[in-house]
Amino acid sequence: MSKIDIRYPDDTRKSFEEGLAAGEILASWKKDAVKDAVAARLNDRLIDLSSPVTENGTIDAVNVHTPEGVSVLRHSISHIMAEAVQQLFPNVKVTIGPSIEDGFYYDFDYESTFTPEDLKKIEERMAEIAAKDAPFTRREVSREEAVELFKKKGEPYKVELINDLPADVKTVSLYTQGDFTDLCRGPHIPATGKIKAFKLLNVAGAYWRGDEHNKMLQRIYGTGFATPKDMEEYFIFIEEAKRRDHRRLGKELDLFQVNEEVGPGLIIWHPKGAMLRTIIEDWERKEHFKRGYDIVLGPQILRDHMWIRSGHMDHYKESMYFTEVEDQGYGIKPMNCLSHMMIYKSKIRSYRDLPLRYFELGTVHRHEKTGVLHGLTRVRQFTQDDAHILCTPEQLNSEILAIADFVKFAMGIFGFEYEVELSTRPSNSIGSDRDWEMATASLEQSLKDTGMLYDINEGDGAFYGPKIDFKLKDALKRKWQCATIQCDFALPERFDLHYIGADGEKHRPVMLHRVILGSIERFIGVLIEHYAGAFPVWLAPVQ
Known part of the structure; x- marks a missing residue:
């Protein structure tokens, strides 16, 4: 019978007869290796402890106390x-x-x-x-x-x-x-x-x-x-989550409603909720002005050919809404980036003009299935603090660092801790391998320059570029996706954006998509639950 070579997590190695069960191979390494194991990981693939191992590779136990x-x-x-x-x-x-x-x-x-x-x-x-x-x-x-x-x-x-x-x-x-x-x-x-x-x-x-x-x-x-203890702790957590549920508190505090007669996933803001939202949005505008952003506004609908050109029609169509005006097809925007690119393209740009930072509190619409809609945190219409930065490749690192600093400042102001992930190329991506490698390397280098700890989230980037995700942690230690920085070489290419460099030649700018709080609706939902409705004084809609 053939032999297989196995490496353990501590880098020790052993040879076994081919076909020995994974559990036996693990027990040969350490007697208690399978004590709390429910499966094995062989070459990054989960298998049963009883599965025969027929290939060389690295093996580890999957402990029941892990996710x-x-x-x-x-x-x-x-x-x-x-x-x-x-x-x-x-x-x-x-x-x-x-x-x-x-x-x-x-x-x-x-x-x-x-x-x-x-x-x-x-x-x-x-x-x-x-x-x-x-x-x-x-x-x-x-x-x-x-x-x-x-x-x-x-x-x-x-x-x-x-x-x-x-x-x-x-x-x-x-x-x-x-x-x-x-x-x-x-x-x-x-x-x-x-x-x-x-x-x-x-x-x-x-x-x-x-x-x-x-x-x-x-x-x-x-x-x-x-264990029963783990389950007991979970239900204590669930009771606390119910106490903090923003849907219940939103009604009690008279902040907002979701009315099925109006439609699922569509938020109606009451006066107190609208005041809370206005306080946050006014803070956003002030902070963006301080950081050199220009406020812009784009239309809610754009012609179909814009979405075809951008790649959204191929990669995001199922999440969009469409309409027709005078026999012309239009897409209701799920993102704000296309209008911002048209502003950039409206005149010749010089390297001296860059970076350009366009900011919009832009309302977007995305088709979410009814079953996943949830209060403010998963809706069909929402407003996000969307910005697009167009810069030279040499400016990319400093712009990413400035955004990361903005995120750190914002999370501190609102009282949140956060974790950072670098999300890499997904299977449905557009753009060249070279552009993806450059974009990913730029984001990773910037993260290293900030000194932030981060995890790699393989394959979870946007279809047009890799991204840095900042996941805030609320009072119950739940993680929420809010801030993000996305590096995009593809859309400037598709829309033929350029600037005149110091050499007098045309060059392609790099585009950063970024949000700080993300969806304002979702952020307010998280904020309500984080503070259990007892907002800091500066945010309280009733003073």
Whole structure:
């Protein structure tokens, strides 16, 4: 049998017979390596502890107390929930059941509505299943065999999922615990006995595959944790979050409303809320003037060809709204950048004119699905403190440093700590490799020059350029995306922006997209929850 070479996190190395289970390889390194492990990471890929290892590489244990480990645990809990539901309600059809940020869910097709009493029965049955300590076993079968299996089980949704896989996918993986088998990529915990703390939360409607034209299913939400203590702390956190919920406080303080008669995701500001917003926006204008920005204003709609030229039509169309005027198509702006570029392009620019800093408290519209809308923090119309800086490549570093300093100042004024991420090139990007490399290197060098600690967020840049994201932390230590700096070589190229350099020749400027507070609506929502409605005196709408 062939040998494989394995490297551990402490850089020690060992050789093993090919096919040894990941858990055994980890236990060979340290006896307690798998004590709290729920999975393994092999060459940056998560696998089961029982998975045979057939390749050279680096291996590590995925501890249940880590975010990745809890996610694996919750995914496994969703499977035992599905098993419990089918045992108690045999006519139920199962669909999908992933882990999510704070828990898990599973969608069921069932003609009767699940009641709170049903959830209690399901929880009790789940506890019985967990106590059996049944192993999660994985097997790979041909897609034809899987289709036949789920047809016999009367599970049409699983059959549909398999049939919709790409033609080159010849096999699928199945997981079984006890008498329940599910279509799943995994990984999963070794056995149901690892499940120590869980709670079913509520039932909601959900369209199959998120498509409103499909059948409405019942989604059971739940959460799970490594220990009962972890779960107890979570529910204390949830109660505090409810106390601070900006939707409740917004109504109590008479700040704003969201009215379904008007439309979802559309905010109506009451006098006190409008005053709070005005205080913030006036502060923004004053601070931007101090930092050499010019205030500009752009229209709400622009002709379709502008969005085609910018790349938004190819990469952002699903998030836009469109209209027609006199047989001419228009896009309602989801971003403010195009008008700002037209201001730049309105006359010949010299290197002596740069940098130019255009600032707009610009209202934009983005098509968000109804299911993700949430008070002020996820809306369809919002205003952002949007600025675009056009500069020479030599000025890029100093401009980024100035923006970072502005963010630091603003977060201090409003009382927030924050973390920093560098988000790199996504799969749907536009622009050349060279431009992306230059832009990313410029942002990273600027971050190093600030001395800020930062993480790399691979593949999460904008489609036109990499970005620095500043994620503020509220009183409950939740992170919120607000400030961002995006470096863009692509749009100046697409719109043929240039300046006359000292050599008398045309040169291409670099464009920085940036916001400081981001969406004013979202920022106010976060602000309400951070202060639980008790604003600092200078922000209080009622003095």
